[in-house]
Amino acid sequence: MTLEELDQIAESVRAENAKFDHEINVCMGTGCLSQHSDKLRDALTTAVSASGKRAFVRRTGCMGLCAAGPLVLVDPEETLYQHVKADNAEAVVNSLGGQPVASLQCDLREHFDQQVHVVLENSGHIDPEKIDDYIARDGYRALLTAITDMTPNGVVHQITASGLRGRGGGGYPTGLKWGTVAKATGDLKYVICNGDEGDPGAFMDRSVLESDPQRVIEGMAIAAYAVGASKGYIYVRAEYPLAVARLTAALRDARRRGLLGNNIGNTAFNFDVEIRLGAGAFVCGEETALIASIEGKRGTPRPRPPYPAVSGLWGRPTLINNVETFANIAPIIRNGGKWFASMGSARSKGTKVFALTGKITNTGLVEVPMGIKLREIIEVIGGGVPDGHTFKAVQTGGPSGGCLPAEMLDIGVSYDALVAVGSIMGSGGMIVMDDTSCMVNVARFFIEFCMTESCGKCIPCRAGTAQMHTLLTRICDGSGTMADLELLVDLCATVKETSLCGLGQTAPNPVLSTLRYFKNEYIEHIVHKRCPAGVCNIAGATAAIEAPEEVLA
Amino acid sequence: MSESVGVKTLLIDGQEVSARAGQTILEVAKENDIYIPTLCHLDGLTDVGACRLCVVEIKGNNKLFPACVTSVFEGMEVTTDTERLKKHRRTILELLFAERNHVCSVCVANGHCDLQAMAQEQGLTHVRLPYRNPELTVDASHERFTVDHNRCILCTRCVRVCAEIEGAHVWDVMGRGINSIVITDLHEDWGKSSCTRCGKCVQVCPTGALFDKSKIGSDHPKYPDFLPYLNQMREAQ
Numbered sequence: 004m005t006l007e008e009l010d011q012i013a014e015s016v017r018a019e020n021a022k023f024d025h026e027i028n029v030c031m032g033t034g035c036l037s038q039h040s041d042k043l044r045d046a047l048t049t050a051v052s053a054s055g056k057r058a059f060v061r062r063t064g065c066m067g068l069c070a071a072g073p074l075v076l077v078d079p080e081e082t083l084y085q086h087v088k089a090d091n092a093e094a095v096v097n098s099l100g101g102q103p104v105a106s107l108q109c110d111l112r113e114h115f116d117q118q119v120h121v122v123l124e125n126s127g128h129i130d131p132e133k134i135d136d137y138i139a140r141d142g143y144r145a146l147l148t149a150i151t152d153m154t155p156n157g158v159v160h161q162i163t164a165s166g167l168r169g170r171g172g173g174g175y176p177t178g179l180k181w182g183t184v185a186k187a188t189g190d191l192k193y194v195i196c197n198g199d200e201g202d203p204g205a206f207m208d209r210s211v212l213e214s215d216p217q218r219v220i221e222g223m224a225i226a227a228y229a230v231g232a233s234k235g236y237i238y239v240r241a242e243y244p245l246a247v248a249r250l251t252a253a254l255r256d257a258r259r260r261g262l263l264g265n266n267i268g269n270t271a272f273n274f275d276v277e278i279r280l281g282a283g284a285f286v287c288g289e290e291t292a293l294i295a296s297i298e299g300k301r302g303t304p305r306p307r308p309p310y311p312a313v314s315g316l317w318g319r320p321t322l323i324n325n326v327e328t329f330a331n332i333a334p335i336i337r338n339g340g341k342w343f344a345s346m347g348s349a350r351s352k353g354t355k356v357f358a359l360t361g362k363i364t365n366t367g368l369v370e371v372p373m374g375i376k377l378r379e380i381i382e383v384i385g386g387g388v389p390d391g392h393t394f395k396a397v398q399t400g401g402p403s404g405g406c407l408p409a410e411m412l413d414i415g416v417s418y419d420a421l422v423a424v425g426s427i428m429g430s431g432g433m434i435v436m437d438d439t440s441c442m443v444n445v446a447r448f449f450i451e452f453c454m455t456e457s458c459g460k461c462i463p464c465r466a467g468t469a470q471m472h473t474l475l476t477r478i479c480d481g482s483g484t485m486a487d488l489e490l491l492v493d494l495c496a497t498v499k500e501t502s503l504c505g506l507g508q509t510a511p512n513p514v515l516s517t518l519r520y521f522k523n524e525y526i527e528h529i530v531h532k533r534c535p536a537g538v539c540n541i542a543g544a545t546a547a548i549e550a551p552e553e554v555l556a
Numbered sequence: 557m558s559e560s561v562g563v564k565t566l567l568i569d570g571q572e573v574s575a576r577a578g579q580t581i582l583e584v585a586k587e588n589d590i591y592i593p594t595l596c597h598l599d600g601l602t603d604v605g606a607c608r609l610c611v612v613e614i615k616g617n618n619k620l621f622p623a624c625v626t627s628v629f630e631g632m633e634v635t636t637d638t639e640r641l642k643k644h645r646r647t648i649l650e651l652l653f654a655e656r657n658h659v660c661s662v663c664v665a666n667g668h669c670d671l672q673a674m675a676q677e678q679g680l681t682h683v684r685l686p687y688r689n690p691e692l693t694v695d696a697s698h699e700r701f702t703v704d705h706n707r708c709i710l711c712t713r714c715v716r717v718c719a720e721i722e723g724a725h726v727w728d729v730m731g732r733g734i735n736s737i738v739i740t741d742l743h744e745d746w747g748k749s750s751c752t753r754c755g756k757c758v759q760v761c762p763t764g765a766l767f768d769k770s771k772i773g774s775d776h777p778k779y780p781d782f783l784p785y786l787n788q789m790r791e792a793q
Contacts, residue, residue, distance in 0.1 A: 284732070301729065306605040306625040459710065459729070459736030461606050466651035469734040470685050490684055497647040500620050501608040 004261040004268055006147050009138055016139035025058040025099045026078040027051070028127060032065035032213050033206075033245055034367075039089065040073035046092035047075075054096050064214020066127035067118075070366035071109055076127060085109035114365050117384050119346065121354045122330045123370045126214035131249050134256035137217040143260075145336035146221050147268045150228050153336075158229035159185055162332070164340030166352035171197055171288070171325030172400065172429040173505075174351075174418035180322065183312040184230040187320035192232035194223050195316065195323040196276075197293060198239035198246070201285035202401025203452060204360040205432030208326035210368050211356070212239065212246035215330070216253035220276060222329030224263065225336060227274045230322050235276040238293050242283055250278055285402075285456035289504045290315075290323045292458065303458040304504035325430065327356055347373030351417035355428070361398075361435035364389045371416070378412040381435060392437035396520070400429025402449040402456075403509030405516025406442060425516040427509070441538035442521040443528055447475040449513035457506060464507030467498035471514065478525060481532045481541035488525060492518070566632040581623035581634055582610055592636050593645060593678065595670060596711040597624045598760055600783025601720060607711060609645050609674070612636045620644070642678065649675050654685040655734070656692065657706035658763075665764030666774035671709060672763075692737070697747030700769055701758050705737055708765035713780075714738060714757035721786065726751045 020026065029035075029044045044060055051058045066074045071085035075095060084095060084107040094104050120126075129136035137143070149158050163178025184192060196219060200208040212219060223235045239247055254276055257263040265273045279297050286292045287302040294316050296302035315321025331353060335343045344352045351373040357380065360366055364386030371380060381387065381397060388394045396406040405426030407414075414420045418428045436445065454468040474491045477483040495511035502508045518525065527535050534541055562577035568590050575584040580603070585592050596607040603624040611620040615633035623636070635641075652658075652671060660666050692705040712729065715738060719725040726749050730739040740749035758766045760780045767776055 306622060308627070454733055457733035459731065459733045460604070461608055462648050462651055462655075462709075463608055465710070465733055465736065466655040469688065470651060470654065473686055473688075493647060494685075497644050497651075501611055501644050501648065503605055503608065503622075 004143075004147065006144065006151070009143055009147065012135050013139040013141075016135050020059070020139075023057050023059040025056070025080075027058055027060045027095070027099075028063045028066075028076040028078065029060060030064070030066045030072060030074040030076075030127060031062045032069075032210060034065065034069035035072035035074060036245070038073045040087075042089045043073050043075070043087055043092060046089040047096065050092045050096040054099075056096065056099055058096065058099055062130050062132070063128060064126045064131045065123075065210040065368055067123070067369060068109070068111065068114065068365060068367045070364070071111075074109070074127075077103075083109045111365065111386075113383050114369075114386065117375070117379060118370050119354050119372045120370050121334055121343075121346075122211060122218075122327055122356050123214070123368070124334070125218065126210065126368075129215065131214055131216055132252045132256075134217055134253065134260055134262075137215070138260075141337060142217055142333075143221055143262055145333040146224050146228075146262065149225050149336050150268050150270050150272045155185060155229045155231060158225060158336065161335060161340040162229070165331075165335045165343035166340075166347075166350075167328065167331055167335065167343060168351065168418060169325060170327035170331070170355070170430065172403065172427060174428060177324065177328055180312060180324070181226065181229050183310075184232075184320050184322040187313055189320045191234070191319050192230055193316045193319055193321040194227045194230065194232045194235040195290075195293070195297070195311075195321060196223055196235065196237040196326060196329055197288060197290065197323055198237055198243075198326045199281045199288040199293060200240065200243075200326070200430060201283075201288050201456070202403075202430055202432040203449075204358060204398075204434045205401055205430055206358045207356040207368065207431045209243050209246050210358075211326050211330050212243065213249055216246075216250045217257065218333060219250075219326055219329045220253060220257055220263070222332035223276060224267070224274050225332050226322055226324065226329065228272055230320075232322065233273050233275075235274065236279050236297055236316070237276060238279045238281055238287070238297060240283055241280040247278065247280065254278070284458070285452075286458045286504070286506050289506060292504070293323070294321065301458075303460045304506075306503060327431070348415055348417045348420075350419055351428075355416065355431060357431045357433045359385050359433050359435070361433075362388050362392065362437040362439075363435040373417050374415040376413055376415055377407070380416070380433070381412065385435065388435065388437045392439060394435065395438050395440055396436045396442065396445075398426075398434040398436065398445070398449075398513070399432070400427035400509075400512070401432045402452045403427060403505065403512055404429045404432075405512050406436070406445060406520065407516070408520040411520075425519055426512070439536055439538070441479075441534050441536040442517040442524045443475065443479055443534075444536075444538050446514045446517045447472065447479055450475055450510065453506065453510035457510075461501075461503035461507060463498045464502045464504075464510065467494055467502075467507070468510050470494055471498070471511070475514070478528050479534075479539045479541075481528065481539070483529045485529055488529060564628050564630045564632070566628050566630070566634065568634045569636055575628045577628075579628055581612060581621070581626050581628055581632075584628055585623065585634075585636065590636065592623050593674060594624060595674060595709065595762060596713065598713050598717075598780055598783065600780075600787050601713060601716045601760070604712060604716070607709075608648055611641060611644065613638055613641065645678050646680050649678055649680050650683045650685050652709050653680075653683050654687050656688070656690060656708065663707060663764040664767045664771055664774060664776045665707070665778075668774070668777045669764060670762030688734075695740075695746050696769070697745035698751065698753075698769075699747060700753060701746065701755065701766060702769055703738070703740075703746060703766055704764065706765075707763045708738060709763055710736055710738065711762055712738070713760040713762065714766060717756045717760045717783070721783065722752060722754050722756055724750065724752050724754075727757060
């Protein structure tokens, strides 16, 4: 496969598409599939052949606005239809070339206008199981350019210049990581894609893998060339069957096209990728636990250093990046690091995909430039809190992150800004809560999650999260005391500072951030035996107890 | 000292010490009679950094580092007994005592228990945390030994000694988080497992979780010191 051959494939795809007047794109991501978009596609196909119109029905990945699914996008008119049922297929097809079906039309300009699609640029526009669709949208140009025109060092340099930071949550500079692995000595190196997305309410990686799997594979191949690796693994949860199926198909197609395997692009570069299924342990998203799991061992983390960049999979230098990080690579190589660095804030470049869930009108997947205000994401893109309720808090970063109140909505979204206010960027889950959520209960929910997902290796995380859960349960059911609260704060410090891996080190964050911004709710539960949000069932609450002045202050 | 011979000089608690490159803080501290508390560490076994009692502070970094798995570097300044560290150590011990059913007065290891000794040494006088009082089993199916999960602290010394020294890998950990327990083979009775009856696991167990059936009362000292000697003899061959 050469660049010329890529052009030929792209040309033939365009010629094929030109035979049709209209393209009907049907979202077949997990969200829309759950609303039977597969039946809708069949109905559309039938309706098109019955109508005799020159239209083409295409299966695509996620279009983003999951709350309004199933979604249908008609090109070239760019008409977006929402909540389309199989019964509506004829109406949609009949309207082609005329006035769109007004009752189905989705007009959410403000939702889409604020977004910048880099990672998601192909999502909703290509068939994820057709490699040629991907190639027609500049797919694999970056890989072939890199291996034929660039040195490995030159590739690392572009990534460094882009300012890209790890999208899995830690925000480690990607270029620096690649440079470290490239410099590590070893005859065999590995590239691993971390697709073990486990945060409650997060589905960015799943959507990327379902909508544009080739993009991730291309990113991995470029990374392999840059660091000198010849073997890659994609570690993906077995709970994502659609993503696994599409990845499997994508790998097969890439091998057939000669874009994986030996002598890629007629060069000496060899690279192939295998899929490894995770059994659903949250801790396996931690890189050393993930590596242990790929090796066939129990998925528990080990102390770092040595970092995987020096001694990773089977003791070899290993580059491990998140799905979204790899999805950013191809456009950086195509457009240059400077182009990427022109987007975003001072120390957080580019765009970030967020999974917007909870009490929000436009649930779904959004991609925004770094530095955008939280308020814009929630109130403009997300459409605000529905049903006349008021916004109370937003949880970023999943169980490792924090809950931010309304006063914090004007901060710009970046790695450093979120850490400064007691939360983290995380992998991109964003859960919005309204006045019907009790923050103590929310903290308990996340601690319960960490407790059940702790691997049990180190004491602070294993026993500490369990004790924190006990104390929070006491507070929720009205039997908590101020001494319990003090103990909880003490435990937070020990678990945070002494745990072995990131799971334990960040597990107290939801407690600490709710204590920082919603301490009055804890006091209400403990002293006045009432839950302000009316969530906790404080049955037979005893009389109010005296609290020491200094604690209330 | 030059870099070429791989010697590092560092400060531990203000004391100047020298070390070979690649040595851990704990090894260097031991060589220089500087005490760092440990539970899961045992000379002769690989370190896993699980108990977190050996955490120390390194100047210039706000994080805490487990001394058993952190390698020394030139000019490192280590502190091993600040108030912050002592507080964390006591909390970790509290977590251990509240996690399962540690009743010293009826334990075969009373007076010979690493956990008990550590609590006394760290000045742990009471446990503030609610006791979890889990219902755990005792497996006495083995003809010579018994495992009492109530007293296990999941240090995994038994798992490591069985896999690394005896080479049998009978012990392993099952379950996740607070529900983890050590098991023999694929969770079979110890007596029916592929155990070689060598008894190393009993000798390295820091508490009364693994004990010899022939011992009664609190007459059960343990002798894990054979490990470094055994390793040395094997390497010499």
